[in-house]
Structures are given as structure tokens and as C-alpha cells.
Amino acid sequence: MEYPLTVRDFLDRAVTVYGERTAVVDEPDQPAAPFGTDGRITYAELGRLARAQAANLEAMGVPVGGRVAVVSHNSARLLTSFFGVSGWGRVLVPINFRLSVPEVKYIVEHSGAEVLMVDPELKHLIDEVPSKRSYVLGQDDDELWGGDGEPTDWEGDESATATINYTSGTTARPKGVQMTHRNLWLNAAVFGWQASVSDRDVYLHTLPMFHANGWGMPFAATAVGAEHIVLRKVDGAEILRRVEKHGVTYLCAAPAVVQAALDGAKDWDGEVPGRDRVRIIVAGAPPPTRTIERVREELGWEFIQIYGLTETAPLLTMSRMRAEWDDVEPAEQARLLGRAGAPAVGVRVKIDESGEVLAQSNHNLAAYWENPEATAQAQEGNWFHTGDGGSIEDGYLTIADRKKDVIISGGENVSSIEVEDVLISHPAVREAAVIGVPDEKWGELVTALVVREGEVTEEELIAHARESLAGYKCPKKIEFRDELARTATGKLQKFKLRQPYWEGHDRQVN
Structure with a gap:
């Protein structure tokens, strides 16, 4: 016998087994009133709200397979929509809240979304992005979650599209990634299992929920009745305060968020909260070895790295401490953990x-x-x-x-990540991005854009790089910047960093 795997399975189990347990603690500091009583929602209430949302979408005439777009910071309303929309056969289109109006408009039009829901800070989108029906979260809750209607039961189809997640568009128009219920179900099950997610966990949403559906953790954490702590905007000190206040046990983070937590720890009064309790799951870009060491030493948190893409839901590989490494020196452990990891089960x-x-x-x-x-x-x-x-x-x-980020200098391939790792190992370097810029002699010149957190000169950094790298890999030029362009999920936007140097060139290689 076979039954379809659908994302509602996770909610149904939580309601059945953990109905009276707190499911979500909403962000208290937001333009809309927090969702639920004092910002807390039990799993029974989460189930009721999801059913009400499905019933209201049905009453609006949104059919099974119809698209519902949402542009929102992390919130309990967005979390609920993963189930209230997709759980009854409609398709959720979570959109990056940092996108410009034309970008949001393109995604809404391209996806064919019939409903647009926006964060209160983004009310201007209602007038600027055409949609059949538009709502402001927190302001139009009665239309979205009000009433006691029951949605028509959906038999379920695991091959049906559950979400369309638009890529960050770092090179061209964003593409809509169709994720089926089966995709999301199996990603959440495998990821949750390999990350040891259990009903004793408290999960902090530092990762934007719109990004690859929060990597599947809204589903995995819900399935086992873990408590969701919503964080609207990333701040290092606030992350530590939430870890302390709510007993957080794990979070997912891009490298920029890891750095924010480390920065917050510098000014923390007393022992950093979560030592020997918190595990931080990192992806988005290979973190420098020094950063991994600092997470383990300064925060005392377990460091886990995964690798994947929006197109893979995202889990492909995981790097986590194993028994064979217990007696290895910490620096070597960090190096081993810095790899993307071993294939996850079924990959x-x-x-x-x-x-x-x-x-x-x-x-x-x-x-x-x-x-x-x-x-x-x-x-x-x-x-x-x-x-x-x-x-x-x-x-x-x-x-x-990235294949397109490999620098070919003098006929030799140079990995920008390898060079960045060496530069960031210098204590005066906070961030580094290495790019190739056109050069008549070498084809491409290895160039480093560096954000400092101490005093260091261009000559000193190049000399530092020469201690670890072959001469052809070392930066020939270093420019100091106040900040580096990143996506909402912390990835360096190297196409933007390269752009000024390649203007007037037909190709982005030389």
C-alpha cells in the first residue's frame, strides 16, 4: 500500500501528538501585532489557523494548484502559510522581501500568483504589484485566517508542486524552482534525521523562511513538535539573547549570520549562552577554517555544515563531527568540518x-x-x-x-574560495572576496576586495597569502572596502563586485 507524501503530514502529526505544546513564539518587535495570544501559538492553534487559511483561499476561488505569493520577513504568519497554502494543494510562492518592486512584480507575474500577501513594512507593494487579490499581513488577518470554515479535503498528490522558490537572480532573471510535496517531505525527513532534530529541540529562525523554504526546517521541526522561535531581523546580540531566553538548541545560518553571532559574543557579559547545547547548521558559502574554530571555541556551539541549492531543497551533503575525529587536533577538526560534507542518505x-x-x-x-x-x-x-x-x-x-568564479590567470585555474580562506585567516581581515579582473598580460588578475577589522596593509596581506599559496594564486592587487555586496542569505554577489571592472567587455572572462 502507498499513500502520498505531503507537507500536511508534518502538521497533522504535530497537532495529534503535541497539540497543547507551544508551536511558535512570534517576533514581538514587528509592525503587526504578533500572531496568537501574547505571540504564542500552540500546535492545535497552528492547525486551526492553517485550516482556516485553506478554507478562505478556497472561498476566494483559488483552486488546487493556484499560486499564492507572500513577501514577508520571518513571521508566524509566514510559517503558518507553508501549511495553510500548500497543505491543501495550493502552491506557495515565498518571495525575498529585499527585492525591488520590479523584481517582485516579475515573480508575481511569472508565477501567475492569484493572491499576494505582504509584510506591513511592504504595504507599498499592494499599489505597485498587480494581483487579483492583495492583503497586508496583520492588517487583513480576518480575510486570511478568520472564520471557522473547513476546507475541502485534498486527497494529496506527492508529485504536485508545493512551492515555487525563485532563485536569487545573481546572474540573470530569477528562475522559479518547482518543489513537489515529495521533494519537500524527503528533504525534511532526511535533514531532520541527520541533524538530530527531536521533540526536545527549540529552533531559532535566523534563516529567512523564504529561502529554500527555510531549508525545510519549518517542516522538520514541526513534525517532531519542536518549538519555533521567530527572529524577524538578524542581529548578533539579539541571537544570543533569544538563545538564552528560550533555551534555543539549534539554528540554521549563512556565514554572515555566523559572523554576527561571533560579533555579539565579543560584548556579551558573562558566558556566551548555549555552550555545549546549541548546534549551528551553516550553508551558503564555505566558511573560513578560522571561523569554524571560533564558533567551536568562542561560542562553544557544535558546527555542522551542509551543501545544497534552492534546486535541491537544499540538502545534498553534510559535514558533522564523527567519532574518528575525536582525537584529532581542533584545527584539523575545523579543516575537516570545512568540507561540504558526505552525501546525505539517498543522495x-x-x-x-x-x-x-x-x-x-x-x-x-x-x-x-x-x-x-x-x-x-x-x-x-x-x-x-x-x-x-x-x-x-x-x-x-x-x-x-562556482564554475564561473574560477579565475584563469596565466593559464592556471585559481579557486577564489581557496584564496579567500587564506586572507580571512589573517586576524585583521573581517571579510574577503576574490575576483578576476581583466589584464592584458595575465588574462585575469587575481584581485582581493577586503573588509578590515584591524590595521593591515596591502603589502602585508599579499605577504601573508604567499606563506600559504603558490605565487600564481596570490592576489596581485588588494582593495579595501567598507562592506561587500551580499544576497539576503549571505552569499557574496561576485557578479556585482566584478561588474565595474568588466564594463565594455563582451565576455566576463578574458
């Missing part, structure tokens, strides 16, 4: 002849929404083509670089 990874990382899993996207050409290209040969370059040793994947 196959290989490197093709060009050095690109390819993956097969039950988490991979069904398709790009209304983009068959891009779909065929990404899924060529029944493998998902990640666009990342890497290598595999002893079963562990190491990411060398």
Missing part, C-alpha cells in the same frame, strides 16, 4: 570531466517554472548540474568554486 554525488558537481536525489527540483530549456539543461543526463566546481576525497565533497 548521489559525482564530479564530471569538467570538474562540475552533479547530484541525484529525491530532493531535486521537478522543473523550473515555465522554463523547459533551463530545466533540460540543469537535468541533462538525469543528473542535476549544480554549477559548482569541486572534488571528492574519502567520500567527502569539497567545493572549489
Whole structure:
């Protein structure tokens, strides 16, 4: 016998087993009143609100398969919508709240969303982004979650699209990644299992929920009755305060969030909260080895790294401490943890002849929404083509670089990530981005853009790099910046950093 795997399974179990337990503690500091009584919602209430939302969408005439877009910071209302929309067969389109009006408009139009829900801080989108029906979260709650209506039961189809998640658009128009119920279900189950998520956990939402559906943790944490703590805006000191106040046990974070927590710890009075209790799951970019060491030493948190993409739901690999490394020196442990990791259960990874990382899993996207050409290209040969370059040793994947971010200088390939790791190991360097800029002699010149947190000169940094790197890999030029362009999820936007140097060139390689 077989039954369809759908995201509502996670909510149904939580309501049945943990109905009276607190499900969500909403963000207290927001433009709208927190959701629920004193910002707290039990799993029974979460189930009731999700059913009401589904019933109201049905009453609006939004059919099964209809798209519902939401532009919101982290909130209990957004968390509820993962179930209230997708749980009864409609398709949630979570949109990055940092996007410009034209970008949001493009996604709403491209996805064909019939309903647009926006954060109170983004009310201007109601007038600027056309939609059949538009609502402001917190202001129009009666229309979205009011009443006692019961939605028509949905039999469930695990091959149906549950969400469309638009890529960050770092190189071109964002593509809509179609995730099925089966994709999301299996990602959440495997990720939750390998990250040891249990009903004793308290999860802090530092990761934007719109990003790859919060990596699947809204589903995984709900399934086991874990408590969700909503954080609207990232602040290092506030992360530590929430860890202390709510007994947080784990969080997911981009490298920029890791740095924020480390910064917050510098001014923390007393022992940093969560030592030997919190585990932090990091992805988005390979963190420097020194950062991993600092997380383990200064915060006392367990460091876990995963690798994946929006198109893979995202889990492909995980790097976590194992028994064989217990007697290894901490610096070597950090180096081992800095690898992207071993394939998760049910995932196959290989490197093709060009050095690109390819993956097969039950988490991979069904398709790009209304983009068959891009779909065929990404899924060529029944493998998902990640666009990342890497290598595999002893079963562990190491990411060398985005293929397009490999610098070819004097005919030699240079991994910008490798150079960045060495630069950031200098105590006076806070951030570094290494790019190739056009050069008549070398083709591309290895150039580092650096944010300092101490005194260091260009000459000193180049000398520091020469201690660890071959001469051709060392930066030939270093520019100091106040900040580096990043996406909402903490990824360096190297296309923006490169752009001024390549103006007037037909190609972004030389």
C-alpha cells in the first residue's frame, strides 16, 4: 500500500501528538501585532489557523494548484502559510522581501500568483504589484485566517508542486524552482534525521523562511513538535539573547549570520549562552577554517555544515563531527568540518570531466517554472548540474568554486574560495572576496576586495597569502572596502563586485 507524501503530514502529526505544546513564539518587535495570544501559538492553534487559511483561499476561488505569493520577513504568519497554502494543494510562492518592486512584480507575474500577501513594512507593494487579490499581513488577518470554515479535503498528490522558490537572480532573471510535496517531505525527513532534530529541540529562525523554504526546517521541526522561535531581523546580540531566553538548541545560518553571532559574543557579559547545547547548521558559502574554530571555541556551539541549492531543497551533503575525529587536533577538526560534507542518505554525488558537481536525489527540483530549456539543461543526463566546481576525497565533497568564479590567470585555474580562506585567516581581515579582473598580460588578475577589522596593509596581506599559496594564486592587487555586496542569505554577489571592472567587455572572462 502507498499513500502520498505531503507537507500536511508534518502538521497533522504535530497537532495529534503535541497539540497543547507551544508551536511558535512570534517576533514581538514587528509592525503587526504578533500572531496568537501574547505571540504564542500552540500546535492545535497552528492547525486551526492553517485550516482556516485553506478554507478562505478556497472561498476566494483559488483552486488546487493556484499560486499564492507572500513577501514577508520571518513571521508566524509566514510559517503558518507553508501549511495553510500548500497543505491543501495550493502552491506557495515565498518571495525575498529585499527585492525591488520590479523584481517582485516579475515573480508575481511569472508565477501567475492569484493572491499576494505582504509584510506591513511592504504595504507599498499592494499599489505597485498587480494581483487579483492583495492583503497586508496583520492588517487583513480576518480575510486570511478568520472564520471557522473547513476546507475541502485534498486527497494529496506527492508529485504536485508545493512551492515555487525563485532563485536569487545573481546572474540573470530569477528562475522559479518547482518543489513537489515529495521533494519537500524527503528533504525534511532526511535533514531532520541527520541533524538530530527531536521533540526536545527549540529552533531559532535566523534563516529567512523564504529561502529554500527555510531549508525545510519549518517542516522538520514541526513534525517532531519542536518549538519555533521567530527572529524577524538578524542581529548578533539579539541571537544570543533569544538563545538564552528560550533555551534555543539549534539554528540554521549563512556565514554572515555566523559572523554576527561571533560579533555579539565579543560584548556579551558573562558566558556566551548555549555552550555545549546549541548546534549551528551553516550553508551558503564555505566558511573560513578560522571561523569554524571560533564558533567551536568562542561560542562553544557544535558546527555542522551542509551543501545544497534552492534546486535541491537544499540538502545534498553534510559535514558533522564523527567519532574518528575525536582525537584529532581542533584545527584539523575545523579543516575537516570545512568540507561540504558526505552525501546525505539517498543522495548521489559525482564530479564530471569538467570538474562540475552533479547530484541525484529525491530532493531535486521537478522543473523550473515555465522554463523547459533551463530545466533540460540543469537535468541533462538525469543528473542535476549544480554549477559548482569541486572534488571528492574519502567520500567527502569539497567545493572549489562556482564554475564561473574560477579565475584563469596565466593559464592556471585559481579557486577564489581557496584564496579567500587564506586572507580571512589573517586576524585583521573581517571579510574577503576574490575576483578576476581583466589584464592584458595575465588574462585575469587575481584581485582581493577586503573588509578590515584591524590595521593591515596591502603589502602585508599579499605577504601573508604567499606563506600559504603558490605565487600564481596570490592576489596581485588588494582593495579595501567598507562592506561587500551580499544576497539576503549571505552569499557574496561576485557578479556585482566584478561588474565595474568588466564594463565594455563582451565576455566576463578574458
